[in-house]
Amino acid sequence: MTFLHCLPPSVEPRVSDHIPQIIDMIKQIIDNGFAYCVDGDVYFSVHKFPEYGRLSGRKLEDNRAGERVAIDSRKRDPADFALWKTAKEGEPFWESPWGPGRPGWHIECSAMSAAYLGYNFDIHGGGMDLMFPHHENEIAQSCAACSESHIRYWVHNGFVTINSEKMSKSLGNFFTIRQVIELYHPLALRLFLIGTHYRSPVNYSDVLLETASERIFYIYQTLYDSQVLLSAHGRANLKDSFPPDIASCINDFQNGFLIAMLDDLHTPVVLAALSDPLKTINDLLHTRKGKKREMRMESLAALEKTINNVLTILGLMPSSYAEALHQLKEKALVRAKLSEADVKKKIEERDAARKNKEFEKSDAIRKDLAVVGIGLMDSPEGTTWRPVLPTALQQEPATAN
Structure with a gap:
């Protein structure tokens, strides 16, 4: 991310280092009447929070329970979500007032953001797919823990697509920065x-x-x-x-x-x-x-x-x-599968062809280089080159790399 000039985060918290804060927040939510415990699991009672859905614009009646995961019959409402989950064999766990277990997915973010930013801060971001249910649940549980909880701006970025299809590991069209x-x-x-x-x-x-x-x-x-x-x-x-x-x-x-x-x-x-x-x-x-x-x-x-x-x-x-221009040219050479010496040799061949009035050969050299993204620039001082959009791609639709 440094190469992309992204500023480093001030804090990169880990959930495992904030279990006490998570447990304290769950206790507060229970004490405020927004959650209940069943057999060591703690669930948030969604119907107790009338503003649920205000971020995504979704209504509870629009959600069809059981389509993605099996409905837990112990819940008071199918829409209720877990704040704490009972330990399962082979999984990491921590002790809590409700027995050994681990945090639910959503409570982690609320507890850690409250620990470092407080209950009121300016911007919360994430992908479009996090708006519901993750961010919706964050709002509900943070407000349930502290009635004055407020985030001023929610920003949700669009997906990276390839040929208008979401990039993902499951689709096999995934690559890294x-x-x-x-x-x-x-x-x-x-x-x-x-x-x-x-x-x-x-x-x-x-x-x-x-x-x-x-x-x-x-x-x-x-x-x-x-x-x-x-x-x-x-x-x-x-x-x-x-x-x-x-x-x-x-x-x-x-x-x-x-x-x-x-x-x-x-x-x-x-x-x-x-x-x-x-x-x-x-x-x-x-x-x-x-x-x-x-x-x-x-x-x-x-x-x-x-x-x-x-x-x-x-x-x-x-x-x-100067350094950035040099690096951009180096990357263009890598894409063209050429070296600086290769391009220099082509320029010399073209100069010789022009002197000999072999203009078809001169034009062919320029066109061949343009096909792979090397553009020749003539001036009174001589011929130089710069990266250009390869002519091999100019007539093609935007296709995946």
């Missing part, structure tokens, strides 16, 4: 992931990851080129002002960023909005008109700073643009 970043830069993967709203399904595919790799290379190359020019010019000599149209571009981007992030973290809108300031930077860097612009350097510095701030918030800011 470690496997993905063997072929793709971790920040390209992060860009791909936040390119979909967190509540929507993320459809994993080669095409989409290649597109994300090409896009993030463009972002970093643009900012690196700006950085090099500004460093050569000397940032200390820059004025703290820039033209009105640049100010408008920056303000529109910053305001759009705030609006999108306040709209339930709408990161795809933010990524799309990067296009305008990046295009403006490229115009200032490379076009004849842009190079003659008044306060060109001040404009570049202001645009670069604005984009850097947003990339930092999104977790997309590399430690070095």
Whole structure:
């Protein structure tokens, strides 16, 4: 997760280290009249909590008991769920006021979150499949233990799908982040992931990851080129002002960023909005008109700073643009099954073909490299290359890796 620029958690609690807190919470729920004990098992009485279902919008009468697990006849209601389970042979167990046993699945989370965050905190997250019954049961038991329990925001992420089918071990279409970043830069993967709203399904595919790799290379190359020019010019000599149209571009981007992030973290809108300031930077860097612009350097510095701030918030800011660009090219070579020397040799063959006016051969070399995601870039200084969306994938639907 460090490679993906995910911040480490402050605490990673284990259930086995919090059995006393779990037992104390169950005692409180029983004392408040929301749970009962039967033969060493403790069950939460769902009908005692009228607000049950408020998160998922499901009503108790909509749940059909017995479809997933056998109904326990000892329960007062089929919807009641276990807070404590009697020990079974071969299972780990702990002593409790109700006899040896272990915690139910749901109570663990309530007890540990209360231990570290209290009964009131801002955000609780998880997958869409946890909304019911897990999070619904968490709300019920936490409120039963403490009437002032309240979580301000519940966020539920969509599933990762492959060809619109949920990824899972049981379906045999499962792979890990470690496997993905063997072929793709971790920040390209992060860009791909936040390119979909967190509540929507993320459809994993080669095409989409290649597109994300090409896009993030463009972002970093643009900012690196700006950085090099500004460093050569000397940032200390820059004025703290820039033209009105640049100010408008920056303000529109910053305001759009705030609006999108306040709209339930709408990161795809933010990524799309990067296009305008990046295009403006490229115009200032490379076009004849842009190079003659008044306060060109001040404009570049202001645009670069604005984009850097947003990339930092999104977790997309590399430690070095040059290093990230190098790593992105290395990953592209791995996917293309080529070495840097192989590409250099192809460029030399193409240069020779162009000098000899063998234009069909020159075009064939460019096309062959483009098929595997290596794009050749000609300039007065010579030919370089960059990762591009392989033409072999451009006409294909988004299929699984």
